[in-house]
Amino acid sequence: MKPFRPSLLSNSGGILRAPCFIIFSVAAGRVVVFLSDFGPDSLYVGQVKGVLAGIPVLDLCHDIPPEDVRAGAYALFTSWKYFPSGSIFLAVIDPGVGTARKALAASWNGYFFVAPDNGLLSPFMEGDFRAVELAVPAEASPTFHARDVFAPAARRLALGESLENLGQPCPSPVYCAFFSPRETADGIRGRVILRDRFGNLITNVPAAMLEGKNFAVMAGGKEIFPARTYGDVEPGKPLAVIGSGGFLELSVRDGDAGEALSLSVGDIVEVIWKKI
Amino acid sequence: MKPFRPSLLSNSGGILRAPCFIIFSVAAGRVVVFLSDFGPDSLYVGQVKGVLAGIPVLDLCHDIPPEDVRAGAYALFTSWKYFPSGSIFLAVIDPGVGTARKALAASWNGYFFVAPDNGLLSPFMEGDFRAVELAVPAEASPTFHARDVFAPAARRLALGESLENLGQPCPSPVYCAFFSPRETADGIRGRVILRDRFGNLITNVPAAMLEGKNFAVMAGGKEIFPARTYGDVEPGKPLAVIGSGGFLELSVRDGDAGEALSLSVGDIVEVIWKKI
Amino acid sequence: MKPFRPSLLSNSGGILRAPCFIIFSVAAGRVVVFLSDFGPDSLYVGQVKGVLAGIPVLDLCHDIPPEDVRAGAYALFTSWKYFPSGSIFLAVIDPGVGTARKALAASWNGYFFVAPDNGLLSPFMEGDFRAVELAVPAEASPTFHARDVFAPAARRLALGESLENLGQPCPSPVYCAFFSPRETADGIRGRVILRDRFGNLITNVPAAMLEGKNFAVMAGGKEIFPARTYGDVEPGKPLAVIGSGGFLELSVRDGDAGEALSLSVGDIVEVIWKKI
The missing domain is CATH 3.40.50.10790 (S-adenosyl-l-methionine hydroxide adenosyltransferase, N-terminal)
Structure with a gap:
């Protein structure tokens, strides 16, 4: 029996495009x-x-x-x-x-x-x-x-x-309040929304909610103190920073915060206001 | 002892290229x-x-x-x-x-x-x-x-x-019949050839072998029914679709078919013709 | 309570760039x-x-x-x-x-x-x-x-x-002698510095230290013999080659040297000179 051989020029999987490569009419600035x-x-x-x-x-x-x-x-x-x-x-x-x-x-x-x-x-x-x-x-x-x-x-x-x-x-597209964590009596209840390759835990708590305030963070059963950057704590110690995206992040200097704090995407991160 | 230091300009690892970056002579359309x-x-x-x-x-x-x-x-x-x-x-x-x-x-x-x-x-x-x-x-x-x-x-x-x-x-390059699954008495014996990041299992059974036919799929000890797309079944249920590459794929809506069906690359997928 | 919504145009996470895409003044050759x-x-x-x-x-x-x-x-x-x-x-x-x-x-x-x-x-x-x-x-x-x-x-x-x-x-930037393995009485003590996707183990021993010499390699408790390329040994056998980067590499033909030799980044690789 001659084996079936799928045709190259059939097009069951998608839409065939007209061939062309050099395009002179890309609108200015449109990448x-x-x-x-x-x-x-x-x-x-x-x-x-x-x-x-x-x-x-x-x-x-x-x-x-x-x-x-x-x-x-x-x-x-x-x-x-x-x-x-x-x-x-x-x-x-x-x-x-x-x-x-x-x-x-x-x-x-x-x-x-x-x-x-x-x-x-x-x-x-x-x-x-x-x-x-x-x-x-x-x-x-x-x-x-x-x-x-x-x-x-x-x-x-x-x-x-x-x-x-x-x-x-389309007058009413689907809207989700992804980055509006709940304000509590004494702080903010946020969540981990992303873990990066280095183990940093990015939360949904925007920097603007924390500006000018004193706070600590409770997460994974530990109290974590805010710092400006990794160099402000000893190697191996956890810290809470405003990450490069403008949201609260939990990190461990020279370490993996996800592992050290046993936290994953979806876990709760509590911000607690502190009196000076 | 002065430590050995490998020379930057030696070239033991490959072929040195002439430096040039902006190329004006790329043939039209050749990417x-x-x-x-x-x-x-x-x-x-x-x-x-x-x-x-x-x-x-x-x-x-x-x-x-x-x-x-x-x-x-x-x-x-x-x-x-x-x-x-x-x-x-x-x-x-x-x-x-x-x-x-x-x-x-x-x-x-x-x-x-x-x-x-x-x-x-x-x-x-x-x-x-x-x-x-x-x-x-x-x-x-x-x-x-x-x-x-x-x-x-x-x-x-x-x-x-x-x-x-x-x-x-080169008159007779190596040829392999990768996408010509065996036709059986009552259907087609194909195999899983790729598992994508979402757990979809792509088989070597081309859509053209299935066109206009009624069939079910046996794989991983389960009978899986054809559907046009994920939305045609309940969340968590398996289905057999013609994938975006024009081959039969096994999927689970909102799930991972590889895990749900315990199937990996190389495993057999049987298509069985059904009478209407 | 109206939920807090972070502003799009605030810029707490970084530096706002002036918008522009098509740049006519890239210096020649600078990629x-x-x-x-x-x-x-x-x-x-x-x-x-x-x-x-x-x-x-x-x-x-x-x-x-x-x-x-x-x-x-x-x-x-x-x-x-x-x-x-x-x-x-x-x-x-x-x-x-x-x-x-x-x-x-x-x-x-x-x-x-x-x-x-x-x-x-x-x-x-x-x-x-x-x-x-x-x-x-x-x-x-x-x-x-x-x-x-x-x-x-x-x-x-x-x-x-x-x-x-x-x-x-900056007159004295930090310098590290990464690729200068220690010469020993009868050879070179190097280390695995990288494992690629195929399981090849790249060492810090540059080809120039091995040129014109007869040697064997001891690593993971095994003696491994040099070869020019994979085809010089039987499938499944280990070999030591000068890799594409110009450094000594340990490989297994059609296999994963890291697994076969139980070696990871940082492990010692001894080159031992052989008399002809």
Whole structure:
């Protein structure tokens, strides 16, 4: 029996793109900034880059924990200002792909966004934020909208199309209050939202809630004292710093705070006001 | 005793390149698309990018499981069409580096390929496929042909050299029937060939073998039913979908199919035809 | 109680950049080559790329083991020659961030470097090596100098500023003899300094110390014989090769030397001279 051999030119897995590489019409200042939970240098990231070939792309982050929309929102919220005005954030943390969730393109403050409608863009839902709903072509893979829906939309924005051109207005996108920890009688009840490669634990407590106040932190059954930076404590000692993203972080100098404090994403971190 | 200090300008580890960065002569449309099993953002990937400095490079994937030629072939087979015509696929999954296996450059359907001769290019061995054998310079590191043999060849193609210029014709490159699962009396016996970061299990059963048919899937001792996408089943339930690469995939909605079904790469997946 | 909502336009986490993307004044030949221990495609890597937006950036490596300055020095030492003259190596393995360690920019042999003063640049401290000390702006995050101190300096060099313009001379930067293993009565006592994704064990013994000599290697209680490349031994057998970086490496053909020899980074590798 002659073995079946799949055809190269059939196209059951996605949308065939017109070939072209050097693109002269990228709109001034429009770079695509790509965020996902697809895993570093994974094939899914690579196929999206094919769809965007010819357009400048910067990778913001691809090691967001799988399906962690809040971590993705943290990445966007703490990073947009480092990118040029006009940047297009292609942000795909999309646990709902293949369900009825909408696909969005949006603009805010001179920036653009393309993302699933699951709260990922919540930090930008203020001021001049506007969103439109993207159509999903019939031939799009129902399990990979990043490649077949979101990247083509980012490409169109990069080539200068207006947001309005991409879809009908979406007046009430999903909003999640990811970075608004609960204020308690004597402080703030926050949570660990991310653990970095060095074991630092990033919380959802913004620096602005702590400014000018005296406090200690209770987490993992330990009292941890605030410091400006690692050098302010002895090696091996824990400290609470305002991290590089502008949120409270728990660290251990020359150590791994996640391990030392036995804390993971989702665990509670209590800020307690201190009298001077 | 004065300690030995290795010289910076000696060159025992590879081939010294002439310095130059801005390259005006990249042939129209020729971008290098880089696939390897070197690991994301690893030093081996970085050194290859040095050799290609000045030429546009897109990363297709670097998290192919070490030495898994079939997984690399899957990546190429399912991705080429997303890249512009004229793209040069630099594909190095090379368990045989340092043995007598040949080094190839090839062309097919307007695309170019540079790869070891181990079956990695099998999906393209049809139609106008042509291959030439690359010479291995004496000074090439015998353990890192990606940097010292394959990348320089990709660079020459990007600068507009013809395939013929790169070596003598290689009439019978190694071919492997990676994506031709065995047809059985009542269905297809396939295998898991890749597990992605989300736990989805990609099989070697192409969508074209399933089109218009009714079937169920037996895998890991369970019967799994086909669905169009994740939203078609309840959270936590398994399903069999045509994945974004055009092959049968096993998934669990909001879950990890590899874990839930206790299946790994290489395990058997049976498709069984059903009467309506 | 209205929940606190952090402001988007406040800037507690870093330095706000002026928006601009297309940069016409990148100095000829100046590409930024980025090395870190931040993790592949991590958010820290992404934010640095935002600061460098508009300037060509190549990733050298981001999977250096956390805080392993020696591994970072190995990456620089074995890679600089693959990059064009004028390249700016932005190298941040920085266990001392937030302590009193200095921040440096340097030049050597037509290349530039931006790095913490912790020995990372030791391999280049010869010949025309010069270093200046970078000022740390008050508004820099005390835990993320890569983004707020080093990347802005790399950007200034890429735009053509001179090294002298970046700071006051730093006459005696920290030097570490990372790649000078101890010579013994009958050979060399080296150490494993890196394990790659394939299980190869890279040592700090440079090829130049072994040239023209007969030797065997004792490591993990086993005697391992030198070979030119993997193909010179049977599958599953260990061998000692001159690796692609120009240092002695221990490998197992078609296997994982780290596992097979039970060796890790830091373990001793003895070279023993043999009479013919």
